[in-house]
Structure formats: C-alpha cells, structure tokens
Amino acid sequence: MGNKTKIAIQKIKNEDVKTSVFSALELINAKELMQKENMVVLLKPNILMGKPAERGVNTHPEVVRSVIQWVKQFNPSKIYVSDSAGGQKPGITETAMKESGIQDICEEEGAICVPFEKTEREIYKVKDALELKEISSSRLIREADLIINIPKIKTHWQCTLTCCIKNMFGTVLLANKAKTHAQAAILERFCSALVDIYSISKPQLTVIDGYYCQEGQGPSSGDVVKLDIILAGYDGVALDTTVCKIIGFEPTEILYLEKAEEKKLGTTDLESVEFLGEPIESVFRQFKRPKLKPISMPLPKWLADYIGKTIFKASVKFDSEKCKLCSTCWTNCPVNAITPPAELKKGNIPKWDNKKCITCFCCVELCPHEAVKFKLNYVKNALFSWMGLGCIAFLAMIIVLILWILNL
Ligand code: SF4
Ligand code: SF4
Secondary structure, eight states, X not given: OTTOEEEEEEEOOTTOHHHHHHHHHHHTTGGGXXXXXXXXXXXXXOOOSSOOGGGSSSOOHHHHHHHHHHHHTTOOSEXXXXXXXXXXXXXXXXXXXXXXXXHHHHHHXXXXXXXXXXXXXXXXXXXXXXXXXXXXXXXXXXXXXXXXXXXXXXXXXXXXXXXXXXXXXXXXXXXXXXXHHHHTOSHHHHHHHHHHHHHHHOOSEEEEEEEEEEESSTTTXXXXXXXXXXXXXXXXXXXXXXHHHHXXXXXXXXXXXXXXXXXXXXXXXXXXXXXXESOHHHHOOOOOOOOSOOOOOOOOHHHHHHHHHHTTOOEEEEOTTTOOOOSHHHHHOTTOXXXXXXXXXXXXXXXXXXXXXXXXXXXXXXXXXXXXXEEOOHHHHXXXXXXXHXXXXXXXXXXXXXXXXXXX
C-alpha cells in the first residue's frame, strides 16, 4: 500500500465504545506516535455547550474517556483535554465541560480538563495565510508533543459539515470567534479562516466520534442519528472526505476541504487512502442536509475587515475596587497594550490601549483578583466607529434638510 494514509472505520457494538476506539487506533498503528517518554498530550474534543451526551452536540464523554485510556498506556507526563466553547461569556467553557460530562470523566481518568482561555496565550503566525495572518490561541498548541483531534460528525448550517477541520475553530478564544465570523463574513472567506486555524495546530492524530451524531439543523439543534461508528486516522482532510461519503454528501460541497487540500494539509483523493476495518458502504447512512442558508454578506474585503475589527472588538475594563495594582496584567500582555497608572496607589487602575489590544483575554484570565472584565458592546462600537459617525452625520444632514424644507 506504499505511502497511502491510513483510515480505520469501526462499528460500536453493544455500546462498547472503548473496544471500537482501541481497535481503530490499533488498525492504523497509532502507537508509533507514542515513542517519546513523558509526553504532553493535548486532546481537543468538540465541547460546544452544556448539553447531555445523547443530544449529540458535544464529543461523547465515553469517546473522550476511551482516548484518554488509550493514551495512558504509554505513560505520558500530562494529558490535557481542552476547548473553548461557543459564546463569549467568561466561564462558559467550564459550564459546558461540566454539563457535557467531560469534566467528570477527566477527573475519573486523571486528565487535566482546562478551557483554552484559562491557559497561557500565544500569538501564532500563519504560514501562507489564506485569511488570518495571526491567531491568538493557547500555548498548549505549541507545547504539546502530540495533539489528538476528537471531533464529532454533525451537519452545520453554515459549513454543511463540522468534523475534523471545523473542530479546530475551538482553539480560537471566546469572543474572537465572533470577530472571525464578522471579519470573514462571506462563507468562502470563513472557510479560508478555518483552514488557517487548522494549520497552526494540524493535529497529528484524529479519532472521530460517530456515536451520537446530528443531521439537519446541526451543529446544536439537529436531529440525533445514532450512527455507532468510530474513525481513526492521521489526515483530517481525508477523514472529513470519508465522513462525507459515509453520510451521503459530496466532498465538493464542503468549501474548506478544497482549500485545505490546496494548502497541503491533506488529501481529498480517497484513492490515496488505505481503508481498514469496515468498508464505507457497510456504515453508510444518508444524512439530512441543513435547511438554513448561511448568512453570508457579500461585503468588500476592506469593509468586512473594518467591521470585524471595530464592531466586534471587545473592550477591557478594570474594576478600581478590586484592582490591587499587582502588575500581572501589564507584565503578561503579549502586545504591551496595558501600562501601569502614573501613580501606584489604591483607586487607580491600569491603562488599556484599545488600538494595540488583540483581545487575547490573557489579562482577564490571569488577574488574580478578578478585577478585569471584557465586554462586547456592538452598539457603542458601531456608534463610535467612523462608519457610525458617518451615519450620524448623514442622518443629521437629512434632518436639517427636512427642517429647512418645512420652514420654506
Ligand atoms: S492583574 Fe488585576 S489586580 Fe493586578 S494590576 Fe491588573 S487588574 Fe489590577
Ligand atoms: S490588553 Fe488584555 S486582552 Fe488585550 S492584548 Fe493585552 S492581555 Fe490581551
């Protein structure tokens, strides 16, 4: 079979998830990745929101447990299970981790369950960027010896499918997801952004949760499909292409796959895949497509960039009652957007430079006294942008014109 990339497909029989995960990983000989001693392993499941496992929204906790147990055989020094949930409210990922059942299984298995936004930040430069030149994310992505992507098979109202490539959007922190959506408002540009985001981590191994999936109006309000399969492989693009074949979608419908292949992140050519375990035909199940049409504003690039950077810009606020002027925020800001006040005395607060800030949320997460909060104020941002001021000026002119006409 030469240099073909391996993909294993296994059925889940009698709810025995562990056997399926272990045999899929054995079929592709994944233990070859575990040769180093004391490895730091990062698992990236899909933890979108606090929903029970059987609703098919988040990666099933038993799939995460099985991957942890498989990794534990090789005596790693640390296993992290991380994601950044949908939404922008601080604490939202912790809630999702708890209510999805994933935090509990991490505690039982001795893995560290931590939201990406609670870890140290790092700015990643994107090589041959299609849309995003740099991405603010977790330092774990660079520090991990091995990243295992554990996505779930779901339809997605905007991208049609969410699985391997789309799952790494969770490495973008909280409100920065909204900013990315705004900046890349056209679907084509959003798919380019997804490929850039995937490229900074490019997980070496993927285990796909095809246990409880979603069809139709996924990724959170679709109908549950108990597909009962596990896939394992190394090439996320080839795996997403395989999932398309299993659920009856054409890979060409999924815009980010072509872009990912162009960026040399993997292949959509299933002739270059060595399939192991169950054949695709034996696990085929036609999925309903999402009916919603994606909201995709055909804005010129400069306008979309402008809106993304202004209207969706989070503001950092300091609480003068809580701030102890401990210096943590200004010494840890990666772009020096925070400076100490002129005088270090109680009641004064650090200064924040809106123009320099890249909304990495480090200051919010690291402040030991919970004295930093971030806020996304769309209306204020819009009003105080050049676009808002232009609109106000235009409205004022219309009112003046009407009054002038009435006076005549
Ligand atoms: S980290 Fe918190 S307490 Fe320390 S200076 Fe900054 S805002 Fe104040
Ligand atoms: S001010 Fe805070 S959110 Fe902005 S870049 Fe600095 S640490 Fe990050």
